[in-house]
Amino acid sequence: QLQLQESGPGLVTPSETLSLTCTVSGGSISSSPYYWAWIRQTPGKGLDWIANIYYSGTTNYNPSLKSRVTISLDTSKNQFSLKLNSVTAADTAVYSCARGGSHVHYAIDHWGRGTLVTVSS
Amino acid sequence: DIQMTQSPTSLSASVGDRVTITCRASQIINRYLNWYQHKPGKAPKLLIYAASSLQSGVPSRFSGSGSGTDFSLTIESLQPEDFATYYCQQSSGDSHTFGQGTNLEIK
Numbered sequence: 001q002l003q004l005q006e007s008g009p010g011l012v013t014p015s016e017t018l019s020l021t022c023t024v025s026g027g028s029i030s031s032s033p034y035y036w037a038w039i040r041q042t043p044g045k046g047l048d049w050i051a052n053i054y055y056s057g058t059t060n061y062n063p064s065l066k067s068r069v070t071i072s073l074d075t076s077k078n079q080f081s082l083k084l085n086s087v088t089a090a091d092t093a094v095y096s097c098a099r100g101g102s103h104v105h106y107a108i109d110h111w112g113r114g115t116l117v118t119v120s121s
Numbered sequence: 122d123i124q125m126t127q128s129p130t131s132l133s134a135s136v137g138d139r140v141t142i143t144c145r146a147s148q149i150i151n152r153y154l155n156w157y158q159h160k161p162g163k164a165p166k167l168l169i170y171a172a173s174s175l176q177s178g179v180p181s182r183f184s185g186s187g188s189g190t191d192f193s194l195t196i197e198s199l200q201p202e203d204f205a206t207y208y209c210q211q212s213s214g215d216s217h218t219f220g221q222g223t224n225l226e227i228k
Contacts, residue, residue, distance in 0.1 A: 037217075047157075047165070047208055047219040060215040063122050096164065105171035106212035107155035111164035 002026040004097050004112035012091075012119050018084040022097030022112060023077070030055050030075050034101040037108065038071060038082045040093035048093070052100070053080060087119045123147055123211050127220035133228040138199045142223045144209035146190045153213035156185055156194045159206045159222075168207075169194060201227075 008020035022036070029036055037052035051061045051071040061069050070083045084091060096114040100107055124147035134140050144154065152172040157165040167176045169185035172192055182197040196203055204227050209220040 046222040047159075047210075049210075049217045049219060052217070062216045062218075100212070100217075104167065104176070105153060105155070105174070106217070107167055107170035107210070108157075108165075109167050109170075109176065113164055 002099065002110050004099065004110060006095060006097050006112045006115040008095075008115065008117070010116060010118060012087055012117060013121055014088055014119055015086055018082070018087050018091060018095075018117055018119070020082045020095055020097075020115065020117070021079050022081070023079050024099075025078070027099075028075075029073055029078050029080060033103055034099055035106075036071075036073070036080045037098045037100060038095060039098055039108075039111075040095045041114070042090075042093040050082065050084075050095075089119050091117070092119045093117060122216060123150065123214045123218055125209055125211055125218050125220040127207075127209055127223050129223060130221060131224045131226065133226050134199055135228045136199055136201055140196050140199060140225065142194045142207055142209075142225075144187075144192045144194070144220050146192075146211055146213075149189050150211045150213035152188050153211055154185070154187065154192045155210045155212060156183075157208045157210065158203075159208060165208065 003025045005023045012018045035052045035054045038050040053059045053071045094114040097112045098108045099110040126145045154172045156169040159165040173185045207223045
Protein backbone atom coordinates (compact mmCIF):
# COMPACT_ATOMS: atom_id res chain seq x y z
CA GLN A 1 0.00 0.00 0.00
CA LEU A 2 1.36 3.40 -0.99
CA GLN A 3 2.35 5.67 1.87
CA LEU A 4 3.72 9.20 1.86
CA GLN A 5 5.41 10.83 4.85
CA GLU A 6 6.43 14.47 5.11
CA SER A 7 9.50 15.53 7.10
CA GLY A 8 11.26 18.79 7.82
CA PRO A 9 11.52 21.64 10.32
CA GLY A 10 8.32 22.72 12.01
CA LEU A 11 9.62 26.26 12.53
CA VAL A 12 11.26 28.49 9.92
CA THR A 13 12.60 32.01 10.38
CA PRO A 14 11.16 34.77 8.16
CA SER A 15 13.18 35.39 4.97
CA GLU A 16 14.77 31.94 5.22
CA THR A 17 14.09 28.82 3.09
CA LEU A 18 11.47 26.23 3.97
CA SER A 19 12.67 22.74 3.03
CA LEU A 20 10.48 19.64 3.17
CA THR A 21 10.95 16.06 2.04
CA CYS A 22 8.35 13.44 1.22
CA THR A 23 9.38 9.80 1.60
CA VAL A 24 7.37 7.39 -0.51
CA SER A 25 6.96 3.73 0.40
CA GLY A 26 5.00 0.99 -1.31
CA GLY A 27 5.70 2.35 -4.79
CA SER A 28 8.38 3.93 -6.95
CA ILE A 29 8.45 7.65 -7.68
CA SER A 30 9.94 6.77 -11.08
CA SER A 31 6.82 4.90 -12.19
CA SER A 32 4.48 6.02 -14.92
CA PRO A 33 1.83 7.52 -15.03
CA TYR A 34 2.26 9.33 -11.73
CA TYR A 35 3.13 12.80 -10.56
CA TRP A 36 4.13 13.95 -7.10
CA ALA A 37 2.82 17.14 -5.59
CA TRP A 38 2.92 19.55 -2.68
CA ILE A 39 -0.25 21.20 -1.39
CA ARG A 40 -0.72 23.41 1.64
CA GLN A 41 -3.59 24.51 3.83
CA THR A 42 -3.25 27.79 5.66
CA PRO A 43 -5.00 28.17 9.02
CA GLY A 44 -8.74 28.67 8.52
CA LYS A 45 -8.44 28.60 4.75
CA GLY A 46 -8.66 26.10 1.96
CA LEU A 47 -6.24 24.04 -0.09
CA ASP A 48 -3.49 25.72 -2.09
CA TRP A 49 -1.71 23.84 -4.90
CA ILE A 50 2.03 24.55 -4.76
CA ALA A 51 3.76 22.42 -7.38
CA ASN A 52 4.00 18.99 -8.96
CA ILE A 53 6.66 16.91 -10.68
CA TYR A 54 6.13 13.98 -13.01
CA TYR A 55 8.04 10.70 -12.95
CA SER A 56 9.81 12.06 -16.03
CA GLY A 57 11.01 15.17 -14.18
CA THR A 58 8.59 17.64 -15.78
CA THR A 59 7.53 20.29 -13.27
CA ASN A 60 4.58 22.66 -12.86
CA TYR A 61 4.26 25.50 -10.37
CA ASN A 62 1.51 27.67 -8.92
CA PRO A 63 2.09 31.00 -10.73
CA SER A 64 1.72 32.95 -7.49
CA LEU A 65 4.57 30.97 -5.88
CA LYS A 66 6.66 30.09 -8.89
CA SER A 67 9.43 32.61 -8.28
CA ARG A 68 10.10 31.13 -4.81
CA VAL A 69 9.49 27.39 -5.23
CA THR A 70 11.54 24.42 -6.37
CA ILE A 71 10.29 20.82 -6.46
CA SER A 72 12.65 17.93 -7.17
CA LEU A 73 12.90 14.13 -7.22
CA ASP A 74 15.55 11.94 -5.57
CA THR A 75 15.00 8.56 -7.18
CA SER A 76 17.87 6.94 -5.25
CA LYS A 77 16.01 7.57 -1.98
CA ASN A 78 12.46 7.37 -3.41
CA GLN A 79 11.83 10.85 -2.12
CA PHE A 80 10.76 14.20 -3.50
CA SER A 81 11.34 17.62 -2.00
CA LEU A 82 10.03 21.15 -1.76
CA LYS A 83 12.01 24.33 -1.25
CA LEU A 84 10.22 27.62 -0.68
CA ASN A 85 12.50 30.61 -0.22
CA SER A 86 12.04 34.06 1.28
CA VAL A 87 9.23 32.86 3.54
CA THR A 88 6.92 35.14 5.48
CA ALA A 89 4.23 34.55 8.10
CA ALA A 90 1.77 34.08 5.22
CA ASP A 91 3.57 30.82 4.39
CA THR A 92 2.58 29.30 7.75
CA ALA A 93 0.49 26.27 6.81
CA VAL A 94 0.07 22.51 6.92
CA TYR A 95 2.12 21.19 4.01
CA SER A 96 1.09 17.87 2.46
CA CYS A 97 2.75 15.73 -0.15
CA ALA A 98 0.61 13.72 -2.52
CA ARG A 99 0.45 11.50 -5.61
CA GLY A 100 -1.70 11.95 -8.65
CA GLY A 101 -1.67 10.86 -12.25
CA SER A 102 -3.43 10.15 -15.49
CA HIS A 103 -4.93 6.95 -14.06
CA VAL A 104 -7.36 9.23 -12.17
CA HIS A 105 -7.55 11.99 -14.81
CA TYR A 106 -4.75 13.90 -13.07
CA ALA A 107 -6.54 14.02 -9.72
CA ILE A 108 -4.77 13.15 -6.45
CA ASP A 109 -5.45 9.69 -5.08
CA HIS A 110 -2.93 9.46 -2.23
CA TRP A 111 -2.00 12.07 0.38
CA GLY A 112 0.44 12.28 3.25
CA ARG A 113 -0.90 13.26 6.65
CA GLY A 114 0.63 16.73 6.42
CA THR A 115 3.12 18.64 8.55
CA LEU A 116 2.63 22.02 10.18
CA VAL A 117 5.26 24.60 9.31
CA THR A 118 5.23 27.86 11.24
CA VAL A 119 7.13 30.91 10.01
CA SER A 120 8.17 32.98 12.98
CA SER A 121 11.23 34.58 14.52
CA ASP B 122 -4.39 30.67 -13.84
CA ILE B 123 -7.78 28.90 -13.67
CA GLN B 124 -10.01 30.05 -10.79
CA MET B 125 -12.53 27.71 -9.18
CA THR B 126 -15.62 29.04 -7.41
CA GLN B 127 -17.68 26.76 -5.18
CA SER B 128 -21.12 27.39 -3.77
CA PRO B 129 -22.36 27.43 -1.17
CA THR B 130 -19.37 27.94 1.13
CA SER B 131 -21.34 26.44 4.00
CA LEU B 132 -24.36 24.20 4.14
CA SER B 133 -26.48 22.80 6.96
CA ALA B 134 -28.34 19.55 6.37
CA SER B 135 -29.80 16.59 8.20
CA VAL B 136 -29.06 12.88 8.03
CA GLY B 137 -31.02 11.47 5.10
CA ASP B 138 -31.07 14.72 3.12
CA ARG B 139 -29.95 15.08 -0.48
CA VAL B 140 -27.42 17.88 -1.00
CA THR B 141 -25.76 19.42 -4.04
CA ILE B 142 -22.59 21.50 -4.19
CA THR B 143 -21.65 23.39 -7.32
CA CYS B 144 -18.33 24.44 -8.76
CA ARG B 145 -17.61 26.83 -11.61
CA ALA B 146 -14.33 27.19 -13.49
CA SER B 147 -13.11 30.52 -14.88
CA GLN B 148 -12.47 28.86 -18.24
CA ILE B 149 -13.40 25.64 -20.02
CA ILE B 150 -11.78 22.63 -18.37
CA ASN B 151 -13.72 19.91 -20.23
CA ARG B 152 -14.14 17.14 -17.63
CA TYR B 153 -10.90 17.74 -15.68
CA LEU B 154 -12.78 18.25 -12.43
CA ASN B 155 -12.30 16.35 -9.18
CA TRP B 156 -14.05 16.31 -5.81
CA TYR B 157 -12.48 15.64 -2.41
CA GLN B 158 -13.82 15.16 1.10
CA HIS B 159 -11.71 16.59 3.94
CA LYS B 160 -12.15 15.95 7.65
CA PRO B 161 -10.12 17.75 10.35
CA GLY B 162 -6.81 16.06 11.10
CA LYS B 163 -7.12 13.66 8.19
CA ALA B 164 -5.84 13.61 4.62
CA PRO B 165 -8.32 14.66 1.94
CA LYS B 166 -10.08 11.77 0.21
CA LEU B 167 -10.70 11.60 -3.53
CA LEU B 168 -14.40 11.00 -4.21
CA ILE B 169 -14.93 11.80 -7.87
CA TYR B 170 -12.49 12.32 -10.76
CA ALA B 171 -13.08 13.26 -14.38
CA ALA B 172 -16.29 15.04 -13.28
CA SER B 173 -18.34 11.88 -12.78
CA SER B 174 -16.09 8.84 -12.20
CA LEU B 175 -16.48 7.37 -8.72
CA GLN B 176 -13.16 6.58 -7.05
CA SER B 177 -12.76 2.99 -5.94
CA GLY B 178 -14.25 2.36 -2.51
CA VAL B 179 -16.41 5.49 -2.45
CA PRO B 180 -20.11 4.88 -1.68
CA SER B 181 -22.50 5.19 -4.58
CA ARG B 182 -24.52 7.89 -2.80
CA PHE B 183 -21.83 10.28 -4.07
CA SER B 184 -22.14 11.37 -7.69
CA GLY B 185 -20.73 14.08 -9.92
CA SER B 186 -21.85 15.74 -13.11
CA GLY B 187 -21.01 18.55 -15.50
CA SER B 188 -18.52 19.52 -18.17
CA GLY B 189 -17.02 22.68 -19.63
CA THR B 190 -17.18 25.19 -16.79
CA ASP B 191 -20.08 24.07 -14.53
CA PHE B 192 -20.03 21.05 -12.27
CA SER B 193 -21.85 19.61 -9.29
CA LEU B 194 -21.40 17.04 -6.54
CA THR B 195 -24.53 15.39 -5.16
CA ILE B 196 -24.78 13.32 -2.00
CA GLU B 197 -27.94 11.24 -1.73
CA SER B 198 -29.25 10.31 1.71
CA LEU B 199 -26.61 11.97 3.89
CA GLN B 200 -24.92 9.75 6.46
CA PRO B 201 -23.35 10.95 9.73
CA GLU B 202 -19.85 10.32 8.35
CA ASP B 203 -20.50 12.65 5.38
CA PHE B 204 -20.31 15.85 7.43
CA ALA B 205 -17.02 17.36 6.31
CA THR B 206 -15.55 19.98 3.99
CA TYR B 207 -15.75 19.32 0.25
CA TYR B 208 -13.41 20.75 -2.35
CA CYS B 209 -13.51 20.79 -6.10
CA GLN B 210 -10.25 20.90 -8.05
CA GLN B 211 -9.42 21.37 -11.69
CA SER B 212 -6.66 19.27 -13.23
CA SER B 213 -6.75 20.85 -16.68
CA GLY B 214 -4.13 23.59 -16.33
CA ASP B 215 -0.53 23.28 -15.24
CA SER B 216 -1.47 24.43 -11.73
CA HIS B 217 -4.33 22.32 -10.34
CA THR B 218 -6.29 24.89 -8.38
CA PHE B 219 -8.90 24.09 -5.72
CA GLY B 220 -12.18 25.74 -4.95
CA GLN B 221 -12.51 27.50 -1.62
CA GLY B 222 -14.39 24.59 -0.05
CA THR B 223 -17.91 23.88 1.19
CA ASN B 224 -18.35 23.14 4.88
CA LEU B 225 -21.22 20.64 5.27
CA GLU B 226 -22.59 20.77 8.81
CA ILE B 227 -25.26 18.89 10.69
CA LYS B 228 -28.49 20.85 11.07
